[in-house]
Amino acid sequence: MRFEGTQDYVATDDLKVAVNAAVTLRRPLLVKGEPGTGKTVLAQQIARAAGAPLIEWHVKSTTKAHQGLYEYDAVARLRDGQLGDPRVHDIANYIRRGKLWKAFTSPALPVLLIDEIDKADIEFPNDLLQELDRMSFDVYETGETVAARERPIVVITSNNEKELPDAFLRRCFFHYISFPDRETMQAIVDVHFPGIDKRLVARALEMFFQVRETPGLKKKPSTSELIDWLKLLMHEEMPLSVLAEKDVRKSIPPLHGALLKNEADVQLFERLAFLSRRG
Known part of the structure; x- marks a missing residue:
């Protein structure tokens, strides 16, 4: 074979x-x-x-x-x-x-x-x-x-x-x-969600990789967690405006419970968003 x-x-x-x-x-x-x-x-x-x-x-x-x-x-x-x-x-x-x-x-x-x-x-x-x-x-x-x-x-x-x-x-x-690059991840998303709004995917992927690259993160979100997150965004009919803020250091991602799986990581993003607002 x-x-x-x-x-x-x-x-x-x-x-x-x-x-x-x-x-x-x-x-x-x-x-x-x-x-x-x-x-x-x-x-x-x-x-x-x-x-x-x-x-x-x-x-x-x-x-x-x-x-x-x-x-x-x-x-x-x-x-x-x-x-x-x-x-x-x-x-x-x-x-x-x-x-x-x-x-x-x-x-x-x-x-x-x-x-x-x-x-x-x-x-x-x-x-x-x-x-x-x-x-x-x-x-x-x-x-x-x-x-x-x-x-x-x-x-x-x-x-x-x-x-x-x-x-x-x-x-x-x-x-x-190895963890998929953006091109491979796009192909994986297309397999799971044929016909999904490309603008939603583009913004979601950008936020997803920003979350993964955040210094100090204890558990990086995986491919399966990205799939779950996209499924929730589609189910909740999340408007694109919610993902308009592309910098995750300024605003914690919506439905972040699908991506962040421990309290330390949630608190990290809450602190980043708070410091951004103060700044």
Whole structure:
């Protein structure tokens, strides 16, 4: 397959190269970037472009690597044994298949998303090294070996909350999704809002990038937050005059709750607007 983006996802040239290189090598594609830059959506769009099933494994702080392979429910087997359930005689009835097992045995070549791998314990990536290399693992309770029919397309996302081990990085093809420039952002907006007033977009983008470039900002607004903000501006039928003040240091943006996500940043803009009025 060749990934060229989709009608709902604007992929830059370097992102297309990264996806196609990872697919060719059948190496996991490790994608990093600011939250809200479309890392998770990328896996969904790759699956859509390839007509492949998508298997999603959303990692949490408590997630362990073995859960991606399988889990043996000994408690359920003990309970069924006490109740005289004949299922207890077959231990396979108590093996829960994990996301890697499902990807390895999928009838069609799947896209496997391991989302936000940096949320888990530092040993989590290392514990998956052998399985991602061999594309197989052993089920010790039943004595069987689960092997991939064909190496799945693996997309791994990270928000850089933790450094990943070098041995793990060596097995991946890496790509960092840079924050979109204004031209790319315009294309993204056009995909989400075809036919939107170009003057509204031009003014909104100018204010949006000014917000991002404000010194001292704790959390810069992301692409997804811009989309939410534009959706609100359109829903409220916000007149262009409201966006007439192009300098965000003089006037806090309307519906700023879609862009600013903590009180320190809101207070920063309130202080800037206050100082501007005093001046």
